[in-house]
Amino acid sequence: MSVRISQQARAVLAVLAERRCHLTAEEVLASMESIGTATVYRALDHLTEIGLVRRLALGKKSAVYEYIRDSHLHFVCNRCGAVHDIQTDMTGMIREAAKCCGHEVEWAEVTAHGLCKDCRAVWDEIPAQESVQ
């Protein structure tokens, strides 16, 4: 595993670093011009391997990638699908819990599912009713 970063991989990294959010491979592809699909996937793989980028499984169809900066957890809204970052670091606690079982944590992914702030607001506006068919 080489730590060198090719031109294209650097461009992919730039997209993730600038946007500072969670992008699918397709979204990265869409926000770049003249780059092949395979190249984007390869770049994301490589960046993940060398630890500059994290591949997240947020329960959606496709994987999402984010540039690694600080430790935070992800909140995925059940209704609108939006992903929000929540600045909290639980790595230490998770590491301790795993240590008790003999496992060594490299990194941890915390994903919360529920109703986001915006959707809660919308929800409150709508009068309660049985689902109409």
Added chain:
Amino acid sequence: MSVRISQQARAVLAVLAERRCHLTAEEVLASMESIGTATVYRALDHLTEIGLVRRLALGKKSAVYEYIRDSHLHFVCNRCGAVHDIQTDMTGMIREAAKCCGHEVEWAEVTAHGLCKDCRAVWDEIPAQESVQ
């Protein structure tokens, strides 16, 4: 969304409940006889919707499902791919953190990645060396 459970869905649930582990749709399919692929996926979807089963994104190619019992986190080994349960409940903490941002957590998924107990043991036996090509 109906809460009724069909015969086949009940059978799928039984598999998950008995095995008490994380199974892919394909694994469920393989451990049953005379059931169609679509039916397994539909059953898993339905069971997930009515809250008896949880669909987990552990970062593997396919989703895994588990029968919901207690709250625990998942440890996925980078080397052997095994999934271990770790009995710890962080839901309260995660819920609080999300609450601060206005989000309402329904459930949370904690996945730790690293080297599992068994693989650490193997690792320790092998003398350190540069990767030979």
Added chain:
DNA sequence: AATGAACTGAGAACGATTATCATATAGTCA
């Protein structure tokens, strides 16, 4: 320039999941 290693991208291939649809089953009411 010459050599070989690594990178690229178009398109094929793959694999997990979902959609389709004709048939079968379950549920309901007369």
Added chain:
DNA sequence: TGACTATATGATAATCGTTCTCAGTTCATT
């Protein structure tokens, strides 16, 4: 029970994210 309707089933096709293949290109080194 029989008739009728809604729902479930499963074989198969279709979809879609991702990976593979391979010929051509770029890069690094000499």
